[in-house]
Amino acid sequence: MIAPCTQAEAGPARNTAAPASSAGSPQRPDAISPGTTAELLAAGRSAGVPYLPGVATASEMQASIKAGYTLLKFFPAAGAGGIAAMKAFAAPFPQLRFCATGGITADTAQAWRDLPNVVAVGGSWIAPPELIARHEWNAIEARARDAATCFKPKPAR
Secondary structure (H helix, E strand, O other): OEOOOOHHHHOOOOOOOOOOOOOOOOOOOOOEOOOOOHHHHHHHHHOOOOOEOEEOOHHHHHHHHHOOOOEEEEOOOOOOOHHHHHHHHHOOOOOOEEEEOOOOOOOOHHHHHOOOOEEEEEOOOOOOHHHHHOOOHHHHHHHHHHHHHHOOOOOOO
16 A cells, blocks of 8 residues: 655656556556566566656666666665665755655655655555455555554645
8 A cells, every 4th residue: 555645755756656566567467566677677668557666776777767667666675774865865866756665664755755855755554454354344444544644744845
């Protein structure tokens, strides 16, 4: 699940996030992938759907920029250096904006959203496996509504 993000927050970007799985393949790229390959970047540009490449390193960010992407998925966010890494990436990559996912919790989501280069966060706390297994759709909906309203708004860029 992805917390809300407006185009004004993301700034001008060639690609925007769309609901999708995180499975991505060159044959049928999903709108959001956990990683980046040259094949996925090319397929994302030609598929006619919005595509959010997954990155964790400066090299993947550089490849994504070269392919024309400025809105990226930072994954696994907590495992790839966390907030400190995201802050460090801001200086050499001022044009990039991120949807951070992977290891983010309800307790840490706002800290991620407070970063100027993070426009959205995602986390499995919204729909944990145990609620899905028990078909507790109302509880999941309540968590999603809470996630959609709990963040402080960012000023338009």
